[in-house]
């Protein structure tokens with residue numbers, strides 16, 4: 001058996017040679033970046049990378065070594081690409097130039113804000129929390145109407161729920177933001193405390209039907225499971241459920257809604273805090289057609305798609321790792337009509353004026369499809 005000290009000495013010598021060669025390779029990579037700056041050629045060249053891997057592994061018969069060589073050279077080329085992005089991304093062309101940096105958002109008594117639902121909805125509460133009581137506001141019936149209203153320029157800002165701590169992501173909201181080319185400029189969290197409310201004078205024993213938004217029903221599953229005899233009816237919004245119970249005027253109907261909505265529609269609260277989780281918070285996004293970000297905004301939201309292949313997402317996420325950028329959220333969804341390709345929504349901590357963020361985004365933009373900055377807020 002060889003002596004460990006002796007083997008390590010040999011490894012040290014090899015590493016020194018590899019280090020020197022690696023540095024030479026990185027200098028070549030910088031020269032390539034210079035060439036690409038001049039010619040506008042893309043940094044990422046998957047055909048060249050595949051050819052290199054094929055040449056380097058073709059004579060190797062031991063599978064584990066073949067896989068290791070492939071992995072090592074793929075990593076090396078990925079490092080080389082990121083080095084090139086860092087050299088070129090200082091130039092604005094490499095990132096979305098349509099976003100304008102502002103000191104603060106323009107909000108005054110003439111600002112028009114649209115939210116979905118009716119007064120008393122959690123969306124309205126989010127709107128008041130974010131904008132205060134002095135802006136002009138109005139509501140529309142469906143989530144999609146918020147986005148359409150913004151798109152037509154009939155409101156300056158829109159408020160939509162994006163996720164809830166117990167029910168997860170509100171599906172489809174991100175997709176709507178993409179479809180309508182609007183961006184996220186802010187966010188606001190609202191503590192969701194549902195109550196169980198019915199007409200004054202009703203009792204729990206009389207209830208036959210319970211109305212709420214699907215998420216309202218989901219968030220109170222524990223309480224509702226204790227009453228399997230109740231029929232659950234989904235409506236567009238928790239405040240609409242309170243209004244419906246009030247309008248229908250029947251003691252057999254109840255709503256799961258906010259205390260504010262129950263009071264607004266003259267209902268009696270039969271039970272408070274009916275949510276499964278004490279800490280139930282919904283995060284809302286504030287959207288605008290104007291592509292702006294506050295210079296102190298702390299979160300960037302992006303979307304992109306990658307083929308459903310081993311390592312494809314990993315390779316993209318290494319751009320964050322390499323640039324020391326922290327991710328705070330990731331969502332995936334299959335892309336309709338595009339078999340084996342997946343769309344991703346990712347939130348990272350940072351600002352579009354930060355070189356590390358610009359660098360990471362420059363790489364991701366080039367190496368994915370459908371890249372889009374959803375907002376910095």
Ligand SMILES: O=C(O)C(=O)C[C@]1(C(=O)O)C=C[C@@H](O)C=C1
Pocket residue numbers: 029032043044045046048049076077078080081
């Ligand atoms: O040959 C190039 O075009 C390079 O940019 C160099 C290199 C490499 O490091 O080998 C890096 C990125 C490309 O995707 C392909 C290869």
